[in-house]
Amino acid sequence: xxxxxxxxxxxxxxxxxxxxxxxxxxxxxxxxxxxxxxxxxxxxxxxxxxxxxxxxxxxxxxxxxxxxxxxxxxxxxxxxxxxxxxxxxxxxxxxxxxxxxxxxxxxxxxxxxxxxxxxxxxxxxxxxxxxxxxxxxxxxxxxxxxxxxxxxxxxxxxxxxxxxxxxxxxxxxxxxxxxxxxxxxxxxxxxxxxxxxxxxxxxxxxxxxxxxxxxxxxxxxxxxxxxxxxxxxxxxxxxxxxxxxxxxxxxxxxxxxxxxxxxxxxxxxxxxxxxxxxxxxxxxxxxxxxxxxxxxxxxxxxxxxxxxxxxxxxxxxxxxxxxxxxxxxxxxxxxxx
Numbered sequence: 001x002x003x004x005x006x007x008x009x010x011x012x013x014x015x016x017x018x019x020x021x022x023x024x025x026x027x028x029x030x031x032x033x034x035x036x037x038x039x040x041x042x043x044x045x046x047x048x049x050x051x052x053x054x055x056x057x058x059x060x061x062x063x064x065x066x067x068x069x070x071x072x073x074x075x076x077x078x079x080x081x082x083x084x085x086x087x088x089x090x091x092x093x094x095x096x097x098x099x100x101x102x103x104x105x106x107x108x109x110x111x112x113x114x115x116x117x118x119x120x121x122x123x124x125x126x127x128x129x130x131x132x133x134x135x136x137x138x139x140x141x142x143x144x145x146x147x148x149x150x151x152x153x154x155x156x157x158x159x160x161x162x163x164x165x166x167x168x169x170x171x172x173x174x175x176x177x178x179x180x181x182x183x184x185x186x187x188x189x190x191x192x193x194x195x196x197x198x199x200x201x202x203x204x205x206x207x208x209x210x211x212x213x214x215x216x217x218x219x220x221x222x223x224x225x226x227x228x229x230x231x232x233x234x235x236x237x238x239x240x241x242x243x244x245x246x247x248x249x250x251x252x253x254x255x256x257x258x259x260x261x262x263x264x265x266x267x268x269x270x271x272x273x274x275x276x277x278x279x280x281x282x283x284x285x286x287x288x289x290x291x292x293x294x295x296x297x298x299x300x301x302x303x304x305x306x307x308x309x310x311x312x313x314x315x316x317x318x319x320x321x322x323x324x325x326x327x328x329x330x331x332x333x334x335x336x337x
Contacts, residue, residue: 060298060302064303077139096317120131134208138210151256237295
């Protein structure tokens, strides 16, 4: 019995292409609206911004160091996750070095450089290409869930909750409930399917998924870099805008959401401009529009300085690794793919 034209692989391509165009069109529209808001707010507060004293103090160094440390912690967590998936021991220094190199390629739109850097490193290390890619899928899943689900809950609850420090702390703790729910196998499997098709080109087999308890443990671990980044931006907000203590947790949440949206804006290198726009949108109620813009721009500058430090640390770690390999003459152990 002859198959119909609709059963052929080529028949679904126009439909998939239309879906991709619609999805990309929606993403571009959202980015455009956010950019319009940011530009409008920037223009309205330009005179006020010019009057601000932008002299950098100790707080700038402290925030920059925290941004560097956050990336290192992410690398350490990724190394632990990769060890769990492959069974191969990977030292923290080695994982951080590989993560730093991938991080420096984030300015290539679409995270292509970030992903391929880890794949190339894994191949040289003798690791399964699939397992390395799977670790990146999990890493992105934990990053996106941790930067959106509890952070949105924090901002929603904070707007209608108590306006004091203890109140915002309880709000932050309450926001962990929806995050725990997101670790349910049905929810996490759906997230992994979407990210897996984008990174692996196919869905992640259910047999390769982490258990709920293990996934929740790693999700909590991947929250630590978000908290460190949040502390960094709060330091900037206190130094520049004298942010009130009860605004600290919502501001950290706003910065985490902005970072996640910047990553999802695959058309823009490192979410340039998108992250700042989203942060202003959520931080303006706590800082005022003009100071929210100032904090977002300074945070971007210091994050760029942090990337320069990360590059220097990476080169140092790579040099140490080469000297160590040369002195011992040994090669890293390999894993069967």
